[in-house]
Amino acid sequence: MTASSAHRSDPRLLVWLALRLKGLGEIDDVAAVHGLEPDEAEWLLAELDAAGHCMFREVGGVPKFILTPSGRDDGEAALAEELDAAGARDVVTGVYHRFLGLNPKMLQLCTDWQVFPADRPAAGGDTAPGDGNRLNDHSDADYDAAIIRRLEALHDELAGVLDALTSVLARYENYLARFADALAKLHAGDLDYLTKPMMPSYHTIWFELHEDLLATLGINRADEAAAQQ
Known part of the structure; x- marks a missing residue:
């Protein structure tokens, strides 16, 4: 399999994973992990927040996000599903x-x-x-x-x-x-x-x-x- 034919992840999963890696992440930092545009990362984070998968916090006047326990578990399940679906x-x-x-x-x-x-x-x-x-x-x-x-x-x-x-x-x-x-x-x-x-x-x-x-x-x-x- 070549890089061009490699499996491409859903952007929602990319944002979830970036937030997992950052722990407590700012929008720009979350976007940078996988090269997403900050605007795209922001609305995907808002979707995760609305679904109860992450929480919004303001730290020193800066908006940051952190996964909820259920969000962490659901994300791990999604990663495992993707891994097997991609073979x-x-x-x-x-x-x-x-x-x-x-x-x-x-x-x-x-x-x-x-x-x-x-x-x-x-x-x-x-x-x-x-x-x-x-x-x-x-x-x-x-x-x-x-x-x-x-x-x-x-x-x-x-x-x-x-x-x-x-x-x-x-x-x-x-x-x-x-x-x-x-x-x-x-x-x-x-x-x-x-x-x-x-x-x-x-x-x-x-x-x-x-x-x-x-x-x-x-x-x-x-x-x-x-x-x-």
């Missing part, structure tokens, strides 16, 4: 396990971005006890550049994962563009775009892709963690 379960399950193989690389990369390794000499050349707790202040451009090169290599591996997903479910198409945008902003010098939360950083999008796969396959994070021990 995509085996592919997505296989890709999920490939993604899990990449996940430790991403976690270590993010740790190294935020905290210097214990064996790295401090300023002046001495390695002090507990040096691994020194936060990376991003004053060492070579150190940061080495981590970004690791991210580029991981990005190439991730592209293969996303290609496999988009061959069966077209809703995964927008992920690679979002990852590429975060990587481009890193190259442009905006260092927040690797790990900073509450913005479309590389790590934020990675977390959302992970949650997307879990929701699609009906896997609980706690069960996943237990299975990996």
Whole structure:
């Protein structure tokens, strides 16, 4: 199956899934996950609200939405139905396990971005006890550049994962563009775009892709963690 013949999701399901990934989502952020227009996302959210599948909240004067328990359950059922109707379960399950193989690389990369390794000499050349707790202040451009090169290599591996997903479910198409945008902003010098939360950083999008796969396959994070021990 090619990307052009991949199953295309109902926009209502796309909005539900985006809201699941965001937790408490603003209209523009919900729309951006799958590349919808904000106006379309807004009226679809209004439909979900009217059906009791999500709730509207105003936080600091900004309209935000959150799934209700019934909305969360109904959405998971719709995802499972779509997965089987598209004949995509085996592919997505296989890709999920490939993604899990990449996940430790991403976690270590993010740790190294935020905290210097214990064996790295401090300023002046001495390695002090507990040096691994020194936060990376991003004053060492070579150190940061080495981590970004690791991210580029991981990005190439991730592209293969996303290609496999988009061959069966077209809703995964927008992920690679979002990852590429975060990587481009890193190259442009905006260092927040690797790990900073509450913005479309590389790590934020990675977390959302992970949650997307879990929701699609009906896997609980706690069960996943237990299975990996």
